[in-house]
Amino acid sequence: MRMQKQSGQVLIGIAAAFVVLAGFAGLAIDMGTLRFQKRLQQSAADAAAIAGASNLSYTGWSTAAQNAATQNGFQDGGGAALSNCLPTADIGTTCVELHNGPQDVSFNGATISAGSHPGNTDYVEALVAKVQPTYFMTIFGVDRQVVVARAVATNTGGGPVGGNGCIYSLGAPSKQLNFNKAGFGSTGTNYIIGPACGVVDNGNFVANGNVSVKMGSIGVGGGINLPNNSTPDCTQATPAGVCPPPVQGMPYSGDPFAGKYPVPSVPAAGTASTSGGITTYSPGSYNSLHVSGNSIFTPGLYYITGGLTINANANVVAGGTTDFTGAPAFTSTATGGATFFIASGDLTVNGASNVQMYAPNSGTYEGLLFYQDPLNTQQLTINGGNNSFFNGAIYAPTADVDFSGTASFNSGAKYTVVIADQFLVSGGAYVNLASDFSGLTSGPLTGALKYAILVE
Numbered sequence: 001m002r003m004q005k006q007s008g009q010v011l012i013g014i015a016a017a018f019v020v021l022a023g024f025a026g027l028a029i030d031m032g033t034l035r036f037q038k039r040l041q042q043s044a045a046d047a048a049a050i051a052g053a054s055n056l057s058y059t060g061w062s063t064a065a066q067n068a069a070t071q072n073g074f075q076d077g078g079g080a081a082l083s084n085c086l087p088t089a090d091i092g093t094t095c096v097e098l099h100n101g102p103q104d105v106s107f108n109g110a111t112i113s114a115g116s117h118p119g120n121t122d123y124v125e126a127l128v129a130k131v132q133p134t135y136f137m138t139i140f141g142v143d144r145q146v147v148v149a150r151a152v153a154t155n156t157g158g159g160p161v162g163g164n165g166c167i168y169s170l171g172a173p174s175k176q177l178n179f180n181k182a183g184f185g186s187t188g189t190n191y192i193i194g195p196a197c198g199v200v201d202n203g204n205f206v207a208n209g210n211v212s213v214k215m216g217s218i219g220v221g222g223g224i225n226l227p228n229n230s231t232p233d234c235t236q237a238t239p240a241g242v243c244p245p246p247v248q249g250m251p252y253s254g255d256p257f258a259g260k261y262p263v264p265s266v267p268a269a270g271t272a273s274t275s276g277g278i279t280t281y282s283p284g285s286y287n288s289l290h291v292s293g294n295s296i297f298t299p300g301l302y303y304i305t306g307g308l309t310i311n312a313n314a315n316v317v318a319g320g321t322t323d324f325t326g327a328p329a330f331t332s333t334a335t336g337g338a339t340f341f342i343a344s345g346d347l348t349v350n351g352a353s354n355v356q357m358y359a360p361n362s363g364t365y366e367g368l369l370f371y372q373d374p375l376n377t378q379q380l381t382i383n384g385g386n387n388s389f390f391n392g393a394i395y396a397p398t399a400d401v402d403f404s405g406t407a408s409f410n411s412g413a414k415y416t417v418v419i420a421d422q423f424l425v426s427g428g429a430y431v432n433l434a435s436d437f438s439g440l441t442s443g444p445l446t447g448a449l450k451y452a453i454l455v456e
Helices: 002-054 061-071 136-140
Strands: 094-100 105-107 110-112 123-133 144-154 165-169 184-201 205-220 272-275 278-281 284-291 294-297 300-310 315-318 338-342 347-349 354-358 368-372 380-383 389-404 416-426 430-432
Touching: 002 061, 002 094, 002 123, 002 144, 002 205, 061 094, 061 123
Parallel strands: 165 184, 165 416, 184 205, 184 416, 184 430, 278 294, 284 300, 294 315, 300 338, 300 347, 315 354, 338 368, 347 380, 354 389, 368 389, 380 389, 389 416
Antiparallel strands: 094 123, 105 110, 123 144, 272 278
16 A cells, blocks of 8 residues: 555656646747747847938938838837837737937836937937747746847948948839839849948839849838849948848938039030040030040039940040050049039940049039939940949939949949939949048038948
C-alpha cells in the first residue's frame, strides 16, 4: 500500500512539472511571436518617421507619416494617441502617435523618453503601438500584450557632404505602373549612385529591367513595381545604415524651386567664333543650336529657342576653361559658371560626347545649370561619356529628364540635382550623383533640398 501511495505522488509531481514546462514553453512561444510583431512594428515606425521628416519642408508631414505606417501594415485606429492602446483595449487596436519634436510620453505606467532631441522640430518621432494577442499564456489569464515601437528621423541632412536631395519627380502617380507613366522609371540595366542624397518621387517607382538605386533615401508617392528582381540597393550607402528601403504613401512634395528662379528676358544674340580648332560661344540668345567639335561656353546666361543639341564626339566645356589637351580625356576648371535656359525645343546630349559643365556659384541663377521653361514640355535627354559631368541643377518642372547611355558618368560633379516631371534612366547608364553645396552662398540649393535619415 505504501508503494502505491508513493507512485501516486510521483504522478502528481510529474503532472505538476508538465504544467510548469507547458507554461514556460507557452511563454517562450508567445515571447517569440511578440518579438516578431515588434520587428514589423519597428519597420512601420521607421517608415513613418522618415516619411514625416521628408515632408517637414512642405505641408502634410503627419499625413505622410500615417500613410507610410499604413503602407507597412499598421493603420492607426486609435485616434493617433498611444493612450487608446492600453491593455484594456480590444485585441488588434493600433495606435500611431506622431510628434514634430520628440516628447516624453507617459504610457501604461511608464515613460517613453523623448531621447536625444526633445522638442526639436527638425525631427519627427513616430510611435506605433498595437494590442497583440497571446496564445499559450491565456491559460494563466493573460490574453493580450501591448507592443510599442519608436523611431525618430530628421531632414536636416546626413552623410559626409550635407545629405541633400538629388532627384525630385513632380508628376503625380498615374493609373498604370509602366515606364512611360512613372515618376522614377528605368529600362535596361542601370545604376543610380548617390548614397549621400535622396529621391523624392511623387509618382510611381518602376523598373522594366534591372536597376540598382544606391541613394540615401527613397520616398515614393505612388506604387512600386520592380520586376526581374530589380531592387533599390543601399549596400554602398555612406555612412552605413542611412539608406532605408523605399517609403510609400508620401504626399505631394511640391516643387522645391517654385518661384525661386525668374524666367529670364530674351537677351541680345550670342556669338560663336572659332580659333585653333576651338569654337567659343558667348552668352546670349541662340536658335536651334547644334554643337560639334571642341567647344567652350564662356560664363553667363544662354537663352535657347528651338533646342540645344550636343553632337556625338563633341568635347564641350560650359562655365569653365580648358585647352582640350588629351581630348577626349580633357580636364576643365570652373571660372564662373553657365546657365542654359531652354525656352523651346529639346535638350539632347548625344552619346560618345565628352561634356563638362559648371553652374554659377553666385548670382540670380546660382546653382542652376539647365532651366527649362515650365511651358516647354519637351524631354531632356542626357548621355554621358566616362569623362562627362554636369555640375549644377537640372530644372525642368513639366518635362521628362532621361539619363541614358552605357557609360559611367558624372563622377566629377560636386553636386547634381534633377527636378523634373519624370526622371528616367535607360540604356545601361551608370550615373553618379553628389550633393556637396559647400561652394554656394545664398541660392535655393543652399537650403531647399534635404532628405530624411533615421537617428533613433
